[in-house]
Amino acid sequence: MKEIKVTLSDRDIPKRWYNLAADLPTPLQPPLGPDGKPISPDMLEKVFPMNLIEQEVSTERWIDIPEEVLELLYRWRPAPLKRAVYLEQYLKTPAHIYYKDESLSPAGSHKPNTAVAQAWYNKQFGIKKLTTETGAGQWGSAIAFASQLLGLECKVFMVRISFDQKPFRKIMMRVWGANCVASPSHETRAGREVLKKDPRTPGSLGIAISEAIEEAVMDPSGKTRYCLGSVLNHVMLHQTIIGLEAQKQLKMAGIKNPDIVIGCAGGGSNFAGISFPFVCEKIHGAKIKIIPVEPTACPTLTRGPFSYDFGDVARMTPLLPMHTLGHSFIPEPIHAGGLRYHGMAPLVSQGVIEGLLEPQAIDQVKCYEAALLWARTEGAICAPETSHAIACTIEEAVKAREEGKQKNILFCYSGHGLMDLSGYEKFLNGELKDSSLPESLLQEAIAAIRHHPQPKLQKTGNW
Numbered sequence: 001m002k003e004i005k006v007t008l009s010d011r012d013i014p015k016r017w018y019n020l021a022a023d024l025p026t027p028l029q030p031p032l033g034p035d036g037k038p039i040s041p042d043m044l045e046k047v048f049p050m051n052l053i054e055q056e057v058s059t060e061r062w063i064d065i066p067e068e069v070l071e072l073l074y075r076w077r078p079a080p081l082k083r084a085v086y087l088e089q090y091l092k093t094p095a096h097i098y099y100k101d102e103s104l105s106p107a108g109s110h111k112p113n114t115a116v117a118q119a120w121y122n123k124q125f126g127i128k129k130l131t132t133e134t135g136a137g138q139w140g141s142a143i144a145f146a147s148q149l150l151g152l153e154c155k156v157f158m159v160r161i162s163f164d165q166k167p168f169r170k171i172m173m174r175v176w177g178a179n180c181v182a183s184p185s186h187e188t189r190a191g192r193e194v195l196k197k198d199p200r201t202p203g204s205l206g207i208a209i210s211e212a213i214e215e216a217v218m219d220p221s222g223k224t225r226y227c228l229g230s231v232l233n234h235v236m237l238h239q240t241i242i243g244l245e246a247q248k249q250l251k252m253a254g255i256k257n258p259d260i261v262i263g264c265a266g267g268g269s270n271f272a273g274i275s276f277p278f279v280c281e282k283i284h285g286a287k288i289k290i291i292p293v294e295p296t297a298c299p300t301l302t303r304g305p306f307s308y309d310f311g312d313v314a315r316m317t318p319l320l321p322m323h324t325l326g327h328s329f330i331p332e333p334i335h336a337g338g339l340r341y342h343g344m345a346p347l348v349s350q351g352v353i354e355g356l357l358e359p360q361a362i363d364q365v366k367c368y369e370a371a372l373l374w375a376r377t378e379g380a381i382c383a384p385e386t387s388h389a390i391a392c393t394i395e396e397a398v399k400a401r402e403e404g405k406q407k408n409i410l411f412c413y414s415g416h417g418l419m420d421l422s423g424y425e426k427f428l429n430g431e432l433k434d435s436s437l438p439e440s441l442l443q444e445a446i447a448a449i450r451h452h453p454q455p456k457l458q459k460t461g462n463w
C-alpha cells in the first residue's frame, strides 16, 4: 500500500516563521517614496500597524509565532502533505508528486495563514477596522473570517470582474460579517477617477488596493488600517509555515529535499510559503529546481522588467523593487483572478534576479486541462489559480518519465475551486480562449514606468 497522507500532530506545528531576507545572498533594496528616497518605517504608520511594519523591515532569520496566533492556526493546521498517486498512475511517471493541501482552511485557501496573523497584530495595536482588496475573493473571505474571529470590522474592495464571476465569495464575506463592495466603486476618489475614464472597466487589483488604502488613511478616528493578502515581506513570512511543515513531513516520508518545488504566483505568497524554506536549502548547497508559475495573460516574472513601481493604480503605495507590468496595467479578465496582479513580491523578484527561481508562464486553457485531469484522477476541484501549479507539475512529471528519472516534486495546492465553477463551465463548453499578452500591449504598459528609478540587478551565485 502506498502512503497517501503525511500528517503532523498539533504539537508539531512550526513555532517560528522563516524570513528569507536573512539569507538572500543579495539584500533587498528599500522601498522608495515619491521623491525617490528610501522611506522610513514611520511613513507607513497610517497604513499599517507598527508591529507589522517591524516585521516588514526585519532581517531576523526566525520570528516567533505568538502563542495566540498558533491557537488560531490550530483550527486547520498543520495541513496534510498528500501524495497524488492517482495522477502519478495516470501519467505513468516515476516521479512522486507531493502537495500541501491548503484548501482545507475555513476559507478554502492558504490566505487565512496570514489573515489571522495580520488581524491579531492589528488588534494588539488597538485597531478596530481593516480595509483590503481582493481578486478572486479568496483573500477577502480569509480576512473576513479572521476579522470575525478577532472582533474587527472589515471592508473588502473586490475586483469588479470577480465580483460578477464569483457571487458566492461575497456571500462568504458577508457570512463572516464583512462588507464587500465591487471595485472600482463610487465610495472613494480613486474609484471615481477610474470609473470616469472607463465606466465598464473589469477592475484590477491595483485599483482595488488604491481604494482600500484611501478608505483606511481617510478614517479620522485613526483606528482603521489597510491589510494586504500578498506581495509584502510580512505576508511572505507568515506563509512560510506551509514550507516549514512540508519540510518536516517530507523528512517523515524519508525525503531530505524535493527535486522540484512549484507554486502558482499572483503576488507571490503561496509560492513563497511553500518554497522559501527550500530556497534557504538551495542557497546552502541543495540542488532544487524552484518554479513560480504565472498566467500568460499576466506574465509579470517572465516578461515584466525588474523596476521600481507602485503597488497600485493611484500610486498610494511606496515604490517597490519588483518585476512589474506597470501599475496601470489591467490584465485580461482570466478566471484565475488572484493571478491578475501587475507586480510581484520583492522577495520573489529578487530570488528570480539572483537566479534561485525559474519562473514559467502557462496559458489558461492548458491550466483548465490540467485542472480537469486533476479532478478526474485525484478527485478534488482546484481553484483556477492552483491549476497553474498543477499544469507545471504535470509537465515536470512527464519530463521525469521521458528522462526515466524518479524525482520528488512538491507543489502547493493553494485552494479549492468550489466557488469558481463558472470558469469550469466555460472551459467545458469550449468557450475559453488562449489569452497570452500581446507584445504591443506589454510595451505600452511598461512604457509608463520607464522613468521610474531602477533597482540594481544583483546576482552573486551560480545556483
Ligand SMILES: Cc1ncc(COP(=O)(O)O)c(C=O)c1O
Pocket: 109, 110, 135, 136, 137, 138, 139, 229, 230, 231, 264, 265, 266, 267, 268, 269, 270, 271, 337, 338, 339, 383, 385, 386, 414, 415, 416
Ligand atoms: C487559491 C489561490 N491561489 C493563489 C493565489 C495567488 O496569490 P498569491 O500569489 O499571493 O499566493 C490566490 C489569490 O487570490 C488564490 O486565491
